[in-house]
Amino acid sequence: MATKVTITGAAGNAGQAVGRLVAEAGFEVRMADMVAPAPDLASLGEFVRCDTRTPTDVRRAVAGADAVVHLAAWHSAHRPPVSDATIFAVNVDGTFNLLEACRDEGIGSLVFASSMAYGWSGVYAVTKVLGEELCRAYHEMTDASVAMLRYHEFIPAPYLEFGPRLLRNGVDRADVAAATLAALRATLDRSAGLFCTIVHTDHGMPPEVVADFRRLGPGWCEEHVPGARGLIEKYALALPERVEQHDLTEAARVLSWRPSVGFLDFLRDLKERDARGEDVSALRVPGELPRAG
Ligand SMILES: NC(=O)c1ccc[n+]([C@@H]2O[C@H](COP(=O)([O-])OP(=O)(O)OC[C@H]3O[C@@H](n4cnc5c(N)ncnc54)[C@H](O)[C@@H]3O)[C@@H](O)[C@H]2O)c1
Structure with a gap:
């Protein structure tokens, strides 16, 4: 049952x-x-x-x-x-x-x-x-x-x-x-x-990028999502000085849970929408990355 x-x-x-x-x-x-x-x-x-x-x-x-x-x-x-x-x-x-x-x-x-x-x-x-x-x-x-x-x-x-x-x-x-x-x-x-x-989210970023994201973040994003730097500029994405990041190892140990959606996933999604010429300026989401398409 x-x-x-x-x-x-x-x-x-x-x-x-x-x-x-x-x-x-x-x-x-x-x-x-x-x-x-x-x-x-x-x-x-x-x-x-x-x-x-x-x-x-x-x-x-x-x-x-x-x-x-x-x-x-x-x-x-x-x-x-x-x-x-x-x-x-x-x-x-x-x-x-x-x-x-x-x-x-x-x-x-x-x-x-x-x-x-x-x-x-x-x-x-x-x-x-x-x-x-x-x-x-x-x-x-x-x-x-x-x-x-x-x-x-x-x-x-x-x-x-x-x-x-x-x-x-x-x-x-x-x-x-x-x-x-x-x-x-x-x-x-x-x-x-x-x-x-x-x-919370975990982006898998090295500590120096976490601590100095506004300066180092666009380059790190570009390495993982080619074109990211241009997207950040084109859509005037408001980047924080540093990234909020918490230790989630206990959650992984006790619950066997790790977050799976981070800023890079958002950039990949945005890249696809941008390539399709989609107007995302009025797009709203329910606190969740929408499925592309
Ligand atoms: N949304 C966030 O960003 C966020 C962040 C941290 C924690 N939380 C917590 O997560 C939980 C869910 O949040 P959410 O964003 O889905 O909220 P929500 O407002 O979308 O949903 C809350 C639901 O509770 C129902 N509800 C309200 N009063 C009730 C009552 N007296 N009896 C029975 N049902 C009642 C509402 O009808 C609604 O469907 C909440 O406990 C909230 O405090 C939410």
């Missing part, structure tokens, strides 16, 4: 990509969200309408599940903005309700969507601190295997902003989904215990 996975926030940006990947991997998916997922996601599995602020909703959402991927949250990037009070209620009370329901159901495998915003700089940031603390407590109280993933940014953006963002705080949504699936597997086979990692 297939392993049953409830995904909260399944209709959202991460939820769509995670739901597809988890279903493709052979899990039985239950999508829990306040709003119904897009029609093209209907075949992934059952949809349970659920407001995580309501305990009976979350109990229904996790009933019979073997594992839960908890993505449902409001963040600060929504326009028009969501109030701080709603962000707090959904992200903190909603997480508390979900964990209570998981405990009643005896769920021993949990993946929690945290954020690089984690910290004390605002209400959203604090909700991720409290969310992680609640997850730690869940692990302590139940011995469940819990993975907390501090995603970098994958909000929908203009294509020409998305690419350079990968050099800063950006990550491709496909990498977010792959890391989440890897974390799900690691919690199910209990190799994760209590685990927390950053989910």
